[in-house]
Amino acid sequence: MSTAYDVTIVGGGVMGCAAAFELASRGVRTLVLERSVPGAEASSAAAGMLGAQVESHAPGPFVDLCVASRDRFSSWAARLREVSGIDVEHRVCGITAAAFDRAELDKMEAHAAWQREAGLRAVPLRASEVRAIEPDLAADVIGGISFPDDARVDPPRLLKALRISAEKSGASFRTGAVVRKVAGDGARSSGVVLESGETIESAHVVLxxxxxxxxxxxxxxxxxxxxxxxxxxxxxxxxxxxxxxIVVGSKCYVSPRDDGRVLIGSTLEFVGFERGVTAGAVRDLLTSATRMLPRLEAADLGRVWSSFRPYTANEMPFIGPSPIENLWLATGHYRNGILLSPITAEIIAALIAGEAPPIDPSPFRAPA
Ligand SMILES: Cc1cc2nc3c(=O)[nH]c(=O)nc-3n(C[C@H](O)[C@H](O)[C@H](O)COP(=O)(O)OP(=O)(O)OC[C@H]3O[C@@H](n4cnc5c(N)ncnc54)[C@H](O)[C@@H]3O)c2cc1C
Known part of the structure; x- marks a missing residue:
């Protein structure tokens, strides 16, 4: 079988599904090829922090991209709700960074200072002010920073809403479809080849x-x-x-959900593709979280899980053209793929349509 599409997308995580929604909304014939099911990997495992400010450590194109994406979420969530009927639980709840010693606080204050210079809201807090925002923080908190514009979303809901919205807008999905390689002559892509040997032709490919x-x-x-x-x-x-x-400390973050669930994350480990949850990580996460918020000691223990963030050497994503013509990259989003999904999808859809992207993607080129 060989079907011609305008665009094939390799991978049905948040990047693939968001790009499919954006492309299909523009009338582009789009096929998502997912080896498992949409949202099977990192995207459904994420905590869902939209930490544009708390996650950015210096002024520059990365924080600009993060803030532009975060600020799209209100209208994006409303659009997804309208098309799919699903509430992705987007809440502009703010993020409070809590310090328990002077060194932590100094680091946080430096972080807040450059952000304020960049025109972002990052409010230094005394101990009493931190506890006014989060009354259940441990009594020995000495201060902190409030990022009132950072937010949260529920990743599994977001993935469901994106998949449904993409399909309702005209995109097709194939599950259980493992892509072996991008087809073409090495200079220009012409589609993809699946593990089964089947070739699927398309004018563009999004990795x-x-x-x-x-x-x-x-x-x-x-x-x-x-x-x-x-x-x-x-x-x-x-x-x-x-x-x-959301409360962030030096060793963990604690992100609430509307229904009483609380997510405590997260470790950072380079262990290849070894799946699993370890006793030591669970111990450390619970110790750090209950140290910050002692009331969590009475909570019921729920699930534990792990997944793989796509890490790049400079910790910035690859978004935009590749050296192969018509092969586009939407990958390497590391810790911030949920946050960066709307802006990445918009950039990719604009570039494929030959339009000016909403943000210059050149700082996010993959090394040649
Ligand atoms: C524990 C944890 C917490 C996180 N918390 C946050 C957070 O709070 N906020 C935030 O913004 N980000 C967070 N992230 C990061 C975020 O989850 C990722 O950056 C994002 O999900 C990456 O999306 P993706 O679509 O690129 O990758 P994935 O979701 O991994 O999707 C890739 C998809 O491609 C498919 N695939 C792979 N190879 C092939 C192939 N050959 N053929 C067909 N399909 C293929 C896979 O099956 C998978 O479904 C977190 C990540 C982790 C692990």
Missing amino acids: AAGSWSTLVGGTTLAPDAIRPARGQIVELQLAVPFQRG
Whole structure:
């Protein structure tokens, strides 16, 4: 079988599904090829922090990209709700960074200072002010920073909403479809070849295979251009949620859900593609979280899981053209793929349509 599409997308994580939604909304004939099911990997495992500011450590194109994406979420969530009927639980709850010693606080204050110079809201807080925002923080908190514009979303809901919205807008999905390589003459892509040997022709290909992107043949990515960075999460369940927003400390973050679930994350481990949750990580995450928020000690223990963030050497994503004509990259989003999904999808859709992208993607080129 050989079907001609305008665009085939390799991978049905948040990047593939968001790009499919954006492309299909523009009337582009789009096919998503997913070896498992959409959202099977990192995208459904994420905590869902939209930490544009808390996750950015210096002024420059990365923080600009993060803030532009975060600021799209309100209208994007409304659009997804309208098309799919699903509430992705987008909440502008703010993120509070809490310090328990002077060194932590100094680091946070420096972080907040450059952000304020960049025109972003990052509010230094005394101990009493931190506890006014999050009354259940441990009594020995000495201060912190509030990032009132950072937000959260529920990743599994987001993935469901994106898949449904993409399909309703005209995109097609094939599950269980493992892409072996990008087809073409090495200078220009002409589609993809599946593990089954089937060739699928398309004018454009978008590589959105997350941590597995360099395992897809026919690209110019070096084998170690993207590496899996395992992250583990512990979920607790409270009868009634007490946190107002997300709390970040030096060793973990604690992100609440509307229904009383609380996500504690996350480790950062380079262990190849070894799946698993370890006793030591669960111990450390629970110790750090209950140290910051002692009321969590009474919570029920929920699930634990891990997945792989697509890590790049400079910790910035690859978004935009590749040296192979008509092969586009939407991968390597490391810790911020959920946050960066709307802006990445918009950039890719604009570039494929031959339009000016909403943000200059040149700082996010993959090394040749
Ligand atoms: C524990 C943890 C917590 C995180 N928390 C946050 C957070 O709070 N906020 C945030 O913004 N980000 C967070 N992230 C990061 C975020 O999850 C990732 O950056 C994002 O999900 C990457 O999306 P993706 O679509 O590129 O990759 P993935 O979701 O991994 O999707 C890639 C897809 O490609 C498919 N695939 C791979 N190879 C092939 C092939 N050959 N053929 C067909 N299909 C293929 C896979 O099956 C997979 O479904 C977190 C990640 C982890 C692990």
